[in-house]
Amino acid sequence: MNPQTIRSMNEEDRLQRLEQALSAKHLICSSEGTITAFPPILRRPYRIYGLCLMLCRRGSFDFRLNGREGSAHEGETLFAPENATIEVTNCSPQLAVHVFAFHVEPIRDIMGNLALSMYPYTELSAETCHVWHTGEEDELLQYIALLDDTLKHGQELFNSFEQKLLLIGLTYRLCSIYSRKLVNRSSNLSHKNETFIHLVDLIEQHYRKERGVEFYADKLCLSPKYLSNLSKAISGYTVQELVFKAIVREAIMQLKNTQKTVLEISEELNFPNPSYFGTFFRKQTGMSPLQMRRNEGK
Template identity: 30%
Template sequence: MKSNHLLLLALKTVSEHVGAGRNTSRFLTSELGLLRSVQGIADVIHFIPMEGQPYRLTEGRVVYFRAGVLRLRVNLREMEFKTGDLLIVSPGTVFEFLYVSPDLDLSMLAFSNSLMENWQKEELLQTYLQGRLCLHLSLTAQEVQRMEQLFALLWEVVHDQPFPKASVQSLISLFFHQVDFVRKSGQLAEKQKRTRQEEVFNRFLELVNKYAVRERSIAFYADRLYLTPRYLSTLLRQASGRTVMDWVNEAVVQEAKLRLCHTDKLVYQIADELNFPNASFFCKYFRRMTGMTPNDFRQENG
């Protein structure tokens, strides 16, 4: 069997390609990954196609952008990150590279849920571990300085011998406490700026990412949002310029691409898993959405 590359960006799988351990910019075990700069993954990037296919993260990521620009599609939403930004996404997040500037530099933390077992988890960390966090913050100069200090301290501590698990757990918890403080500081102003359409749109995207594989009716999402189908359709058009079914179809196609790129399952098996009546129907649907047959897409991105 071809290995399941849905786990391609898992810590375990990365360590299988490049070996566990450390270099001047990277510390890597099966439970914890820490980057001081993008140079720490220079030997990883070559086996990760950067365009044309989505990935699902086995562990979440905490990314502090130190320079350059990165554009990603994160759980269907296009997002741009620049110097001084912070991104935190939970395990299970699906993303796709859209643009990477040549001068990109970042610090990054990844850790398995098991690393934080038997540790008291504050609210934001609990949300992260439960797979429900996608947070993008633009930091002030003071917050940037604090982020640099936290990453530097964590870098020092992970190199202690024997590995200081309790200290690492404590620092990760402190990190999330600090991020939660920053988040809440700007939450009131952000809430005041947010429109009704944006609130519905954000909640709708959460539902689509969770349910689109098996639920494709407008009525289902309208019911979950306590709206009529017509009102939901109107709000989404106003907020995004797209229809309910546009977003549902994009989520289904994204899941199909994941399985075509990163598993060796046959097309009819994927069609069945995605709740299509048969392989022929799935192939016609996929071609209508992407301009390619499932097999052509797999060959081009395999």
């Protein structure tokens, strides 16, 4: 059997695995390398239950993303938003593309406000599509290659933890790429997004003590109403909701990764007493702090 036939069989296997993973909505769905065609599931409207990257390494492909037509060419990456509907409509004969999709939920509680709010996929602008040449495609592929390797190890003891850490690293890299793109714009939208970045940075510094919009508005020399409207328009969350998300994220991290008591955690997060903290936590997460701790392996 010649090497070309072996490569073709390998790609056929990988296409089949990708089709099955997308159909089953696996945590990670990857082409595990470049492919020269898309699986059938992506050639018809498909709703992505996570985030999806399509890195075009050679040739080009056309697509329909949430009803909008677009195309990606050699050296460009398509960033498909969470819960978007995508359909690949045409491919060039010399296509080589790397497809990678992953769910956000398993890492959402671990990620900071900046990543949650500055997602490349939160529709921060009215762009007609999400395609551009980042200049960092090779670095993204390094993350993806490491994640692809974890797919070979199944349910091994530490494999799921490694996957989460790698997914967090990849997501932060994507957020970094996207925030640079936004800040470098010369439009009024760029100024608003730059203000928003400063806001979430302030929240990361002060959320343990400062929970009112007035504090953050004063720091940014803005009116509370204007800042609240800006935050809601950009991220879909009010300033207070972003603060609460930061508190909950820190509380979950402490509950799952330390032996601190609920009293100690509530004091560290400046709640007047454990009961008040427990009421707040249940309202935000649907479970008590102790229930969250008991669910640490899930």
